[in-house]
Amino acid sequence: MTSNIKPIRSDIAFSTADRIVVRGKSLPDDILGKMNLGDFAYLQLTGKTASPQQSNMFNALLITLVEHGITPSAIAARMTYAGAPESLQAAVAAGLCGLGTVFVGTTEGAARMLYEAFEQAGDEADLPTLAAQTVAQYRERKQIIPGLGHPVHKPIDPRTPRLFALAQENGMAGRYVQLIQLIQQEAERVSGKQLPINATGALGAICCEFGFPWKIVRGFGVMARAIGLVGHLLEESESPMSYQLWHEIEARASAHLREQE
Numbered sequence: 001m002t003s004n005i006k007p008i009r010s011d012i013a014f015s016t017a018d019r020i021v022v023r024g025k026s027l028p029d030d031i032l033g034k035m036n037l038g039d040f041a042y043l044q045l046t047g048k049t050a051s052p053q054q055s056n057m058f059n060a061l062l063i064t065l066v067e068h069g070i071t072p073s074a075i076a077a078r079m080t081y082a083g084a085p086e087s088l089q090a091a092v093a094a095g096l097c098g099l100g101t102v103f104v105g106t107t108e109g110a111a112r113m114l115y116e117a118f119e120q121a122g123d124e125a126d127l128p129t130l131a132a133q134t135v136a137q138y139r140e141r142k143q144i145i146p147g148l149g150h151p152v153h154k155p156i157d158p159r160t161p162r163l164f165a166l167a168q169e170n171g172m173a174g175r176y177v178q179l180i181q182l183i184q185q186e187a188e189r190v191s192g193k194q195l196p197i198n199a200t201g202a203l204g205a206i207c208c209e210f211g212f213p214w215k216i217v218r219g220f221g222v223m224a225r226a227i228g229l230v231g232h233l234l235e236e237s238e239s240p241m242s243y244q245l246w247h248e249i250e251a252r253a254s255a256h257l258r259e260q261e
Contacts (some may be wrong), residue, residue: 090261109146110204131182
């Protein structure tokens with residue numbers, strides 16, 4: 001009888017008593033001291049060594065999402081650390097759990113939108129027409145267009161022009177970057193609102209230029225923001241703010257109850 005059970009297989013890495021090999025490269029001999037973190041991440045993901053242009057762009061992609069101040073993810077991490085300082089990894093995980101369709105994870109939504117637009121229209125699509133169709137579809141479904149708008153950065157997200165300039169310099173400003181720019185112009189035209197391409201929108205388009213599957217794109221935000229959260233937790237351990245935040249919020253939220261006494 002022929003078994004239908006597939007063999008267990010991974011092509012990423014293996015180790016022996018005296019060797020650690022990642023994607024065919026010796027970790028001590030070929031990687032340590034020869035690759036930066038972004039280049040190693042690219043190797044881990046793709047099995048390929050990044051070209052200088054890919055290295056520049058992929059490192060910029062990751063660095064963009066490391067830090068953005070006292071955001072909900074940073075607050076969640078700090079508050080969790082206050083309750084369980086013995087479990088730094090739980091505090092980082094708490095901060096990462098909120099990376100979704102509103103914060104950081106919109107890279108995934110933007111990449112998926114762009115890929116699906118071209119799947120429907122084909123390779124010879126007229127980009128302005130495709131942009132208009134995409135905006136119309138989102139408006140008809142009453143959905144927010146991923147990658148557009150920002151609660152703080154208006155009329156321009158300062159990260160976006162730099163990311164697009166880097167994409168141009170490194171030969172990665174192709175049809176996906178062009179399409180999201182046209183989508184932004186069309187969305188502003190029909191809505192009458194300022195809808196800047198935010199960093200995650202720019203990064204979603206650049207991830208498409210790399211050819212990364214949309215379902216993995218949110219992971220880049222997870223990778224990057226984990227670094228930022230460790231920084232927040234170090235600061236929290238040395239100069240805590242979580243208890244002050246807790247007591248101030250509790251006092252405000254329950255002030256009306258005290259007034260009734």
